Amino acid sequence: MTTEATGPTRVLVANRGEIAVRVMRTLRRLGMGSVAIYGDGDATARHVRAADTAVRVGGAELADSYLNGPAIIAAARASGASLIHPGYGFLSENAAFARACAAAGIGFVGPPPEAIEAMGDKIGAKSTVAAAGVPLLPGFTERPGHPMTDAELAEAAAEIGYPLLVKPSAxxxxxxxxxxxEPGDLTAAVAAARREALAAFGDATLLVERFVSRPRHIELQVLADAYGGVVHLGERECSLQRRHQKIVEEAPSPLLTPTQRAAMGEAAVAAAKACGYVGAGTVEFIVATTAEAAEPEYAFLEMNTRLQVEHPVTEAVASVAGRRGIDLVELQLRVALGEPLPFCQTDLDIEGHAVEARIYAEDPARGFLPTGGPVLLLGEADGTEARVDSGISEGTDITSAYDPMLAKVITWAPDRAGALDRMDTALARYTLLGCDSNVAFLRRLLCHPEVRDGRLSTDLTERLRRELSAADSEIPEEVYAAAALDRQLALEPVNPSADRFDIPDNWRVGSNAWTLWRLHASGHAPLAVRVRRATAATSPEDTYEVQVGEAPPRGAGARRGDGDRSLTVSYAGRVVRYARALDGDTLWLGHAGATWHLREEAVLTPMGDAETAEDGTLRSPMPGTVLSVAVQRGDRVTRGTAVLVIEAMKMEHAVSAPVDGVVTRIDVDTGQTVGMDAVLAVITPDAAAAPAGDVTTERDPEG
Structure with a gap:
């Protein structure tokens, strides 16, 4: 669909990051003007630069900017925008904001407020779709404003049976x-769920459902116009998740047959009709697969009344009257302008297979904890073999203020194996230096036999995490060699008579022209690497001798290129071209989706895999803000006791006591901003103390 849209010529995009940039791409193609909004700190962000015009709507806090409905509507009026596209997250499912847009005479690119309210309340949504014949999981709900007592909860839970999933209604x-x-865990779980629900949504009402062991998460894309036309565009498999968040999606699902797809599609359409839906939305199902069942059993999970993060895979495979590829944002705009859907269900088909991988600023080896830092170098394989929806560019500072998703990579092929192969190639070409990401983890996940065979479940990623992160536990010898060679190149004198070893930041050994570098990679002890000019090169590339740790010296060579943005290294007979960036005394190297960063100096306490040291020192596992401190100096604690809670990128991380002992130091206060590895507290351990793990809980991720 490429014809020019009619109606308003200017649309305000009430969002940021990759979805704002993606919406603006469609607006540009349709000849419609785009207006960006931004808060303090985002004035030079990629979405601001991508828009025709931009309006500041508030300060750095979300409540002052991207959640500031009155300021956003004022910006639309001031800029002459007649439509507001909310993207996803932020105000996209806020019925009050949709009503405020209508009251201001501005179109809201989304469903009617009544549909948002009907599906935004999980309890009400289940009642609505159940009346339309959509299957549900066994469970029970609280009445808003009337929380059940512990005794009532225990009685209702016993009737359903364990295990159970407790979640907020809103x-x-x-x-x-x-x-x-277990029944004994119910009271504590309910209290925690209420607390987080109240903080995130202002509503502590809970919904409790039977938990399905190792389920699959499958959703149906629906489209509806204002004239009663409703269609589905097939399903998306969203079972590869961590912390209940999707990281890989694909269409179609490798599980469903055409008959099952049609049945779930009919249920999704029925759910949309039941709430009077208009626009693009997603009906999500939980699917149980058992040996006893002849085919998968599905049940309604929820309906998202907005565009989904993973909508590009549907765009890639949906075929209309034999022509593959649609633009869901364009269809949203046309429906918002009062146009009917340009096709019916019989016009739609699925062609080929598409996969989407989400690029997150996180460290899978550390339990997917958020990371941050400046984007020093960025290379995205966007082209005929892959599509990249990105919200970052070189110079972007990735902080804990927003969700850690940075970009999405989407590939299509005639079959699933081909789409996965193309994804592996695209991820291998994706380079992000300056901030740790999950790119290498995604490559290993998508190459795992269970994923390649389509044996998916919502807990598969978590079950495979340690196995797939094992490759990150050791820095390859060749990477240390490359880092030392890069540092050595910086010593090469412009004046040949200069003493290239007379420098203060490394160690000179004897008079045999060796230079000794001490390199430190995060989570690893410093390693000594010696470099010198080769006296007798064994090949044209071997201009140096390099000794990594206790390994024998090897012939090596190195040269920089692309304006010092790349480093080509020959070492032990292998030639590798690394992406390269320098941030102060930290060198970043990237190759085939993996990244490493090494400093020229050692730290006092190597961290390893844990966030706490066995001597009782508690360090921050991520840059963030101290949310709470549960102990005081002089308190006696046992290992596993929650001592502090750190909040970053909408996630809470409870740092627990690693040993039995006495709190002898507390170095931070509530509300204080801390850096990664910053000392938080010290516990003087008892003699028999042993390490204990921490607990991570999701607080407010994107949908």
């Missing part, structure tokens, strides 16, 4: 969800 995306395996 909201989604994993916020506040708690899995309860």
């Amino acid at each position: 909201g989604g995306g994993g916020k506040g969800m708690r899995l309860v395996h």
Whole structure:
């Protein structure tokens, strides 16, 4: 669909990041003007530069900017925008904002407020779709404003049977969800879910459902116009998740047959009709697969009344009258302008297979904890073999203020194996230096036999995490060699008579022209690497001798290129071209989707895999803000006791006591901003103390 849209010529995009840039791409193609909004700190962000015009709507806090409905509507009026596209997240499912847009005479690119309210309340949504014949999981709900007592909860839970999933009625995306395996755990889980639900949504009402072990998460894309036309565009498999958040999606699902797809599609259409839906939306199902069942059993999970993060895979495979590829944002705009759907269900088909991988600023080896930092170098394989929806560019500072999703990579092929192969190639070409990401983890996940065979479940990523992160536990010898060679190149004198070893920041050994570098990679002890000019090169590339740790010296060579943005290294007979960036004394190297960063100096306490040291020192596992401090100096604690809670990128991380002992130092206060590895507190351990793990809970991820 490429014809020029009629109606308003200017649309305000009430969002940021990759979805704002993606919406603006469609607006540009349709000849419609785009207006960006931004808060303090986002004035030079990619979405601002992508728009025709931009309006500041508030300060750095979300409540002052991207959640500031009155300021956004004022910006639309001031800029002459006649439509507001909310993207996803932020105000996209806010019925009050949709009504305020209508009151201001501005079109809202989304469903009617009544549909948002009907589906935004999980309890009400289930009642609505159940009346339309859509299957539900066994469960029970609280009445808004009337929380059940512990005794009432225990009695109702016993009737359903364990395990149970406790979750807030208002909201989604994993916020506040708690899995309860035993009756004795119910009270604590309910209290935690209420607390997080109230903080995130202002509503502590809970919904409790039977938990399905190792389910699959499958959703149906629906479209509806204002004239009663409703269609579905097939399903998306969204079972590869961590912390209840999707990281890989694909269409179609490798599980469903055409008959099952049609049945679930009919249920999705029925759900949309039941709430009077208009626009693009998604009906999500939980699917149980058992050996006893002849085919998968599905049940309604929730309906997202907005565009989904994973909508590009549907765009890639949906075929209209034999022509593959649609633009869901264009269809949203046309429906918002009062146009009917340009096709009916019989016009639609699925062609080929598409996969989407989400690029997150996170460290899978550390339990997917958020990371941050400046984007020093960025290379995105956007082209005929892959589509990249990105919200970052070089110079972007990735902080804990927003959701950690940075970009999405989408590939299509005639079959699933081909789409996965193309994804592996695209991820291998994706380079992000300056901030740790999940790119290498995604490559290993998508190459795992269970994923390649389509044996998916919502817990598969978590089950495979340690196995797939094992490759990150050791820095390859060749990477240390490359880092030392890069540092050595910086010493090469412009004046040949200069003493290239007379420098203060490394160690000179004897008079045999060796230079000794001490390199430190995060989570690893410093390693000594010696470099010198080769006396007898074994090949034209071997201009140096390099000794990594206790390994024998090897012939090596190195040269920089692309304006010092790349480093080509030959080492031990292998030639590798690394992406390269320098941030102060930290060198970043990237190759085939993996990244490493090494400093020229050692730290006092190597961290390893844990966030706490066995001597009782507690360090921050991520840059963030101290949310709470649960102890005081002089308190006696046992290992596993929650000492502090750090909040970053909408996630809480409870740092627990690693040993039995006495709190002898507390170095931070509530509300204080801390850096990664910053000392938080010190516990003087008892003699028999042993390490204990921490607990991570999702607080407010994107949908």
